Amino acid sequence: LLVVPFDPARALTFEDPTVTDPQERLRLFGQFDHVRIYGRDYPDRLREAGFTVDEVDPCAGLGPEEVFRLGLKREEVLHVVGRG
Known part of the structure; x- marks a missing residue:
């Protein structure tokens, strides 16, 4: 079971591991401890991983x-x- 932050309105996954401020992560990714929010490319990324x-x-x-x-x-x- 994979539960990830997913936004179907996004074509591509947005990620930025350089964001370290919890408030900025909350604003950008919807949760203070996340560094990405997956887009509609999520299934393709999983397939690419095998x-x-x-x-x-x-x-x-x-x-x-x-x-x-x-x-x-x-x-x-x-x-x-x-x-x-």
Whole structure:
């Protein structure tokens, strides 16, 4: 299970390990101890590292009430990752 900061609005991952100030990291990456926020290139980066990646729509086949009840977001994609 991989849980990472992900922004589907970003085409490319943004990272800057030189940012050391916790407040600046919070502003840039959404959390004080992060140095990157992944973009839509995230699955490709995983594949380049040798993993298999399936992109799954968790809302597929669900109605609006079910999506709400399960706390899902229509724009989210699950990245199911395995060994290459």
